[in-house]
Every structure is written in C-alpha cells, then in structure tokens.
Amino acid sequence: xxxxxxxxxxxxxxxxxxxxxxxxxxxxxxxxxxxxxxxxxxxxxxxxxxxxxxxxxxxxxxxxxxxxxxxxxxxxxxxxxxxxxxxxxxxxxxxxxxxxxxxxxxxxxxxxxx
Amino acid sequence: xxxxxxxxxxxxxxxxxxxxxxxxxxxxxxxxxxxxxxxxxxxxxxxxxxxxxxxxxxxxxxxxxxxxxxxxxxxxxxxxxxxxxxxxxxxxxxxxxxxxxxxxxxxxxx
Numbered sequence: 549x550x551x552x553x554x555x556x557x558x559x560x561x562x563x564x565x566x567x568x569x570x571x572x573x574x575x576x577x578x579x580x581x582x583x584x585x586x587x588x589x590x591x592x593x594x595x596x597x598x599x600x601x602x603x604x605x606x607x608x609x610x611x612x613x614x615x616x617x618x619x620x621x622x623x624x625x626x627x628x629x630x631x632x633x634x635x636x637x638x639x640x641x642x643x644x645x646x647x648x649x650x651x652x653x654x655x656x657x658x659x660x661x662x
Numbered sequence: 663x664x665x666x667x668x669x670x671x672x673x674x675x676x677x678x679x680x681x682x683x684x685x686x687x688x689x690x691x692x693x694x695x696x697x698x699x700x701x702x703x704x705x706x707x708x709x710x711x712x713x714x715x716x717x718x719x720x721x722x723x724x725x726x727x728x729x730x731x732x733x734x735x736x737x738x739x740x741x742x743x744x745x746x747x748x749x750x751x752x753x754x755x756x757x758x759x760x761x762x763x764x765x766x767x768x769x770x771x772x
Contacts, residue, residue, distance in 0.1 A: 590765050591706065592762070650696070651698075651708065
C-alpha cells in the first residue's frame with residue numbers, strides 16, 4: 549500500500565490554458581473523490597466515482613471541469629480554459645465502499661493560474 | 663448532510679490536553695462523526711471516528727454525548743507536531759461525499 553498518489557505536485561499555467569491532473573488511488577479502493585481547497589478554507593467537494601461511474605458532481609463545478617475514471621482505476625481531472633480563480637490545491641482521496649468508510653487523501657496538486 | 667460548527671482557532675502549550683468541540687445539531691440517526699487532521703501542503707488524514715459514547719485510539723479520544731448534537735476531540739499531551747487544522751465531519755452510514763467546514767486551526771507553542 550503506497551497510498552494515494554497525485555501528479556503533478558505543482559502546476560503553473562497561463563490563463564486560458566487547459567490542465568490535467570492524475571490521481572492513483574489505493575489499489576483495492578473502489579471509490580475516488582476529488583476536492584478543491586483554497587488557502588484558509590476546508591476542502592470543497594467536486595465529484596466522486598464508484599468504480600468507473602461518476603456518482604455525484606458538485607453544482608459548483610462549472611462545465612470547464614471534467615473528471616474521468618476509466619476502468620475504475622486511476623482518475624484524471626481536467627480544467628479547460630483556466631481562470632485565475634481556479635488557483636487552488638486539488639486533492640484526491642480514495643476509499644473502500646462500505647460502512648462508515650474512511651477517506652485516504654493524496655498530497656494534492658497545487659495549481660497556480662497566472 | 664449535517665452541518666458542523668467548530669472554533670476557528672485554538673492555542674495550546676506542549677504537554678497540555680486539548681479538547682476541540684464540534685456542534686452538529688442536525689445530525690441524523692444514521693450519521694456518524696469523523697475527525698481529520700491536515701498539515702500544510704498535505705491532504706487531510708483520518709484521526710478517529712465514532713457514533714456514540716467514547717472512542718479511543720492511539721492518537722486521540724472522541725467523546726459523543728447521548729443526544730449526539732456535539733462531539734469533542736481530545737488530544738492528550740500535545741506536542742509541537744500536533745499543530746495542524748482539525749476538521750469535524752458528519753457522514754452517512756453508506757459513505758459518499760463528506761462536507762468539510764473551515765476546521766479548527768490548532769497552534770501548539772513550546
């Protein structure tokens with residue numbers, strides 16, 4: 549068990565560019581979550597998957613954001629036409645579906661949009 | 663999902679016991695309580711989870727009164743390395759998304 553892995557750790561991009569982040573969950577976990585966190589705030593829920601199915605997506609998430617989890621393993625989060633307001637830490641977590649599941653978080657990808 | 667309320671910040675000194683209380687007045691019968699810890703530039707880390715009464719593990723204790731409208735995370739004999747943000751969350755039995763509040767920023771001083 550190597551934990552939840554996120555890549556890259558840091559990303560600097562210019563406004564208007566597209567970016568993609570990757571998350572590799574703990575191998576036996578079938579649920580995968582994406583959160584976004586800005587300085588001084590708690591993580592904000594974006595979306596989550598159970599296996600390859602996207603079960604819920606935050607209404608706060610604009611259509612510039614899309615997430616996939618092909619084959620129920622790793623997941624990608626893409627942001628199109630980035631804006632300065634997208635600058636944040638993007639966190640991925642995984643869990644094993646079950647009674648009172650516990651989330652295991654990665655170290656996040658820090659996005660800076662210039 | 664039940665909303666939670668916690669103090670924004672707390673200060674303590676090394677060796678003291680720290681108690682952080684969280685209010686969740688609208689907790690439902692099937693909801694449970696979980697606490698996470700977060701250090702700067704890291705993702706949150708699970709600390710402890712409970713449904714009612716008292717739960718203790720190697721890191722902390724969690725006290726939940728009979729009405730379950732609040733819970734208290736107790737950290738015994740804190741050290742400088744316990745300086746972090748602590749989040750109280752309420753989730754349903756079947757899991758799914760967890761809603762984080764602003765958390766409590768604990769500062770431990772020497």
